[in-house]
Amino acid sequence: MKTIDLRSDTVTKPSPAMREAMARAEVGDDVFGDDPTVNRLQEICAGRFGMDAGLFFPSGTQSNCAALMAHCQRGEEVIVGQDAHTYHYEAGGMAVLGSIQPQPLTNRPDGTLDLGEVEAAIKPDDAHFAVTRLLALENTIGGKVIPRAYMADAVALAKRRGLSTHLDGARIFNASVKLGTPVKELCAGFDSVSVCLSKGLGTPAGTVLVGRKDVIARARRIRKMLGGTMRQVGILAAAGIYALEHNVERLAEDHANAERLGKGLAAMGLAVDPVQTNMVFAAIPKNSVAGLKAHLEASGVAALVGPRLRLVTHLDLDRAAIDRAIEVFGAFFRKAAAHAAD
Numbered sequence: 001m002k003t004i005d006l007r008s009d010t011v012t013k014p015s016p017a018m019r020e021a022m023a024r025a026e027v028g029d030d031v032f033g034d035d036p037t038v039n040r041l042q043e044i045c046a047g048r049f050g051m052d053a054g055l056f057f058p059s060g061t062q063s064n065c066a067a068l069m070a071h072c073q074r075g076e077e078v079i080v081g082q083d084a085h086t087y088h089y090e091a092g093g094m095a096v097l098g099s100i101q102p103q104p105l106t107n108r109p110d111g112t113l114d115l116g117e118v119e120a121a122i123k124p125d126d127a128h129f130a131v132t133r134l135l136a137l138e139n140t141i142g143g144k145v146i147p148r149a150y151m152a153d154a155v156a157l158a159k160r161r162g163l164s165t166h167l168d169g170a171r172i173f174n175a176s177v178k179l180g181t182p183v184k185e186l187c188a189g190f191d192s193v194s195v196c197l198s199k200g201l202g203t204p205a206g207t208v209l210v211g212r213k214d215v216i217a218r219a220r221r222i223r224k225m226l227g228g229t230m231r232q233v234g235i236l237a238a239a240g241i242y243a244l245e246h247n248v249e250r251l252a253e254d255h256a257n258a259e260r261l262g263k264g265l266a267a268m269g270l271a272v273d274p275v276q277t278n279m280v281f282a283a284i285p286k287n288s289v290a291g292l293k294a295h296l297e298a299s300g301v302a303a304l305v306g307p308r309l310r311l312v313t314h315l316d317l318d319r320a321a322i323d324r325a326i327e328v329f330g331a332f333f334r335k336a337a338a339h340a341a342d
């Protein structure tokens with residue numbers, strides 16, 4: 001029986017058609033700027049996002065780090081959410097590699113930062129303080145969509161206070177599909193946006209950083225410094241182009257599947273957060289965590305089980321797989337309820 005893998009949307013495998021596109025890709029040495037497929041992907045992304053230029057990276061972590069370093073000099077500061085991937089989940093790369101000081105702020109339940117707090121966190125021009133240089137946001141964040149009006153207000157505040165802006169848009173297409181708003185509108189005004197191709201879009205690897213010409217030029221040198229420059233990488237860029245052509249609109253299916261999964265879990269009595277895109281979060285009673293983990297493993301469902309369960313839908317899971325997952329969870333909680341009643 002095929003495992004139903006709900007750990008992340010990064011677990012997808014390239015489809016036969018995507019592999020075919022990869023096999024056919026024209027390639028060249030991208031260090032010389034000679035790879036036509038990479039160049040095409042970068043142009044397509046820049047165009048879609050209404051930005052000057054794009055730059056292909058092996059991963060989202062490296063693209064974010066290069067962007068932060070392109071915006072901030074050593075000892076300068078970025079205002080960022082406590083829950084942001086750039087702050088919480090990138091091994092402190094901005095500090096280690098870029099000597100950038102993060103100024104973290106608590107994300108509100110909807111994923112946004114309070115813009116009053118952002119403004120208050122901007123340091124005055126005083127030799128005691130780091131120079132606040134950048135505001136970094138994320139959309140979607142924890143599966144939550146940040147609305148366009150908020151993004152516009154955040155960008156306007158940053159511009160008014162002389163800050164640059166970076167968006168970790170690893171799942172920006174999920175936000176765009178959910179809102180029915182083109183990414184160009186959603187990201188308008190940002191100086192850089194990091195766009196992952198290997199999450200919901202289903203490629204084996206790759207992220208494109210799009211942004212202002214000068215930011216991308218600096219990021220190119222930093223990418224070299226970080227060891228992220230690749231050679232005949234058009235085979236990966238071809239997967240990216242394929243994904244942009246075939247796998248964006250269908251994210252709506254992942255969102256519908258996540259909603260169905262969330263409803264299924266809620267019907268079992270679990271406290272489930274409102275589902276917005278392709279992530280489902282549910283509270284698991286502490287005394288059920290170990291048992292649930294073992295049950296899922298034995299039943300062919302892969303999930304990162306803890307007191308706060310996160311399940312992620314993606315293009316390798318169809319409706320039937322979701323229904324089977326609901327059935328597997330249901331079997332566990334029915335049994336748990338029967339034991340409690342004994």
Ligand SMILES: Cc1ncc(COP(=O)(O)O)c(C=O)c1O
Binds near residue numbers: 086171207
């Ligand atoms: C929001 C967000 N940003 C960035 C990344 C980093 O991407 P990568 O795993 O390609 O380094 C991830 C990875 O899961 C992510 O979820």
